[in-house]
Amino acid sequence: MVTHYIERLIDLAIDTELITARDRIYARNQILGLLDLQTFTAPADTLTEGTIPDCLKALLDDAVTRGVISDALDEREQLDAKIMDTFLSKPTEINATFKQLYDEDPTKATDYFYALSQNSHYIQTERIAKNIQYERQTSFGKVDITINLSKPEKDPNQIKREREMKQDVKYPQCLLCIENEGYPGRTGHPARSNHRVIDVDLDGEQWYFQYSPYVYYNEHSIVFCEEHRPMVISESTFTRLLSFVEQFPHYFIGSNADLPIVGGSILSHDHYQAGRYSFGMTEADDLFSFTLDQFPEIDASVVNWSMSVIRLKHEDKAPLIKAGAHILDTWRDYSDEAADILAYTDETPHNTITPIARMRNGKYELDLVLRNNRTTNEHPDGLFHPHQDVHHIKKENIGLIEVMGLAVLPPRLKPELDEMKAYLLGAETIKDHHKVWADELKQSETITKDNVDALVDQALAEKFVRVLQDSGVFKSNNTGTEGFKRFLANL
Known part of the structure; x- marks a missing residue:
C-alpha cells in the first residue's frame, strides 16, 4: 500500500505545481531512498483521495513500522520535511520566481510564496485547523480569539530525549537565523529541510521574508535580519518598517518591543511580523486628534483602543520616520508618577514602543503603542502586564499580535x-x-x-x-486620557 501513497503524493505535488510530470521518476526515487525502499512496483490502481498531510502520515507510519525511524515526534518531523524537500526548488530558483512575479504585481509574488509554503507542508494547515478561532465585538470594536491547539503535544519519550540531548550545539544559533533554511533538524531543534525564505532589502540591509509555520492570521509572516543581533526599537526600525510596506503595500508589518515583559518570546534576533489582515486595532476609530508642533504636516491622533496608541499618517515616509523617532526618544525618558509611569529604575530603562506600519488610502501609517515594563511588589510580573486576576486566561507577555487585538491563548x-x-x-x-x-x-x-x-x-x-x-500605560478613562495628554504636551 505504501507505493499508492508515494504515487498519490507525487500526483499532488504535480497538481500544486511543486514539480512537473517530467520530475516524477526523480521524485519517486528520492522518496524511496528516504524510506529505505530498494525497489518499486507501480500500483495497479491509483489513489484519488487523500491530502498531502494524509499521504505523509501514511508514509511515516510505514517507516515507523519497518524500523526506518522511531515513533518520536522529532524523527517523524525530520522525515516529513525531507520528503517534501524532494519537491522543492533551490532557494535561488524560488527567489527568481518570486522576483519575476513581484515585477508584475507584489500580490502575485506573495500569493505564490504563501501557496508554496502551504503545499510544501512547511505551514501545516491540518494542525492549524485544530485551533479554536472566532471574532467578537467589544466596546473597543473587534477582537480575535485563538485557543492555540496547533503545536503537537510532546509525549514523555520526546521530552526525555530532549532532556538527555546535549544542549551545546549552537547551529543554527536560534530559531530565526538564516541557517535554518534547509536544516534537517535534530532533537530539540525543528526540522527545516522544506523551509525557504525570500531575500528582502530593507534600507540597504539584507533581511529575509518567510511565513510563520503557525499562521495565527492570514498570511502571517516573519521578516528577519541576516545578522543575529538583539531586538532594538530605533529610528532605523521605523525606516525599515515603512520600507517594507512601500514594497508590499498589501501587507502590514510590526515589531515586538525590545524589552522583557512587554516584548515577544524572541528578543535575541531582530525580526518583525507581517501579514495580510486587518486587526481590531487597525479598524479602531480615533479617540481624538492632535498636532505635532515639529511636524504639523502629519495627521496625528490617539486611537480609541484598549492600549495606548498614537497613529501618524502622511503621504511621505520621511516625516513619519522623524516624527516616530521624536516620539520614541521623548517616551524613553518620560516619567509621570501620577500615572505610575517611571522611565528608569536606577539605570534600568522601562519605556519602549511596539510599532506597526501599513499603507492605507494612499498614505503611510505608523502606529506607536506606548509600553512600560516596570514591576512592583503588588504586580511582580509587570505593572502594565496582565494582572493576577486575569492570569486564569493569560499570564504570558502581551506581544505585537495581542496588542493589535488577536488573543493567542493556551x-x-x-x-x-x-x-x-x-x-x-x-x-x-x-x-x-x-x-x-x-x-x-x-x-x-x-x-x-x-x-x-x-x-x-x-x-x-x-x-x-x-x-x-x-x-495599557494610559487607562481607558478620563484620568488615563488626561495622563495621555500630559505626555503629548511634551512632544
Whole structure:
C-alpha cells in the first residue's frame, strides 16, 4: 500500500505545481531512498483521495513500522520535511520566481510564496485547523480569539530525549537565523529541510521574508535580519518598517518591543511580523486628534483602543520616520508618577514602543503603542502586564499580535472552558481560578444550553480586553486620557 501513497503524493505535488510530470521518476526515487525502499512496483490502481498531510502520515507510519525511524515526534518531523524537500526548488530558483512575479504585481509574488509554503507542508494547515478561532465585538470594536491547539503535544519519550540531548550545539544559533533554511533538524531543534525564505532589502540591509509555520492570521509572516543581533526599537526600525510596506503595500508589518515583559518570546534576533489582515486595532476609530508642533504636516491622533496608541499618517515616509523617532526618544525618558509611569529604575530603562506600519488610502501609517515594563511588589510580573486576576486566561507577555487585538491563548483553556460551561448549566465542579468569573456570569445572565457557548465566547473576548487594558500605560478613562495628554504636551 505504501507505493499508492508515494504515487498519490507525487500526483499532488504535480497538481500544486511543486514539480512537473517530467520530475516524477526523480521524485519517486528520492522518496524511496528516504524510506529505505530498494525497489518499486507501480500500483495497479491509483489513489484519488487523500491530502498531502494524509499521504505523509501514511508514509511515516510505514517507516515507523519497518524500523526506518522511531515513533518520536522529532524523527517523524525530520522525515516529513525531507520528503517534501524532494519537491522543492533551490532557494535561488524560488527567489527568481518570486522576483519575476513581484515585477508584475507584489500580490502575485506573495500569493505564490504563501501557496508554496502551504503545499510544501512547511505551514501545516491540518494542525492549524485544530485551533479554536472566532471574532467578537467589544466596546473597543473587534477582537480575535485563538485557543492555540496547533503545536503537537510532546509525549514523555520526546521530552526525555530532549532532556538527555546535549544542549551545546549552537547551529543554527536560534530559531530565526538564516541557517535554518534547509536544516534537517535534530532533537530539540525543528526540522527545516522544506523551509525557504525570500531575500528582502530593507534600507540597504539584507533581511529575509518567510511565513510563520503557525499562521495565527492570514498570511502571517516573519521578516528577519541576516545578522543575529538583539531586538532594538530605533529610528532605523521605523525606516525599515515603512520600507517594507512601500514594497508590499498589501501587507502590514510590526515589531515586538525590545524589552522583557512587554516584548515577544524572541528578543535575541531582530525580526518583525507581517501579514495580510486587518486587526481590531487597525479598524479602531480615533479617540481624538492632535498636532505635532515639529511636524504639523502629519495627521496625528490617539486611537480609541484598549492600549495606548498614537497613529501618524502622511503621504511621505520621511516625516513619519522623524516624527516616530521624536516620539520614541521623548517616551524613553518620560516619567509621570501620577500615572505610575517611571522611565528608569536606577539605570534600568522601562519605556519602549511596539510599532506597526501599513499603507492605507494612499498614505503611510505608523502606529506607536506606548509600553512600560516596570514591576512592583503588588504586580511582580509587570505593572502594565496582565494582572493576577486575569492570569486564569493569560499570564504570558502581551506581544505585537495581542496588542493589535488577536488573543493567542493556551490550549489548557479548551477543556477548562468546557468544564465552565457545564458548571454554568448546573454541574458542581469548576477550576478554582475560573470560579469567580463563572459566578459573575451566572449572576448577570440567564444561561441555557442554547446560549451558553455564545455567552462564554463573548465573556472570553471581554476578559481579553481587560488583559489589554492592564497592559495599557494610559487607562481607558478620563484620568488615563488626561495622563495621555500630559505626555503629548511634551512632544
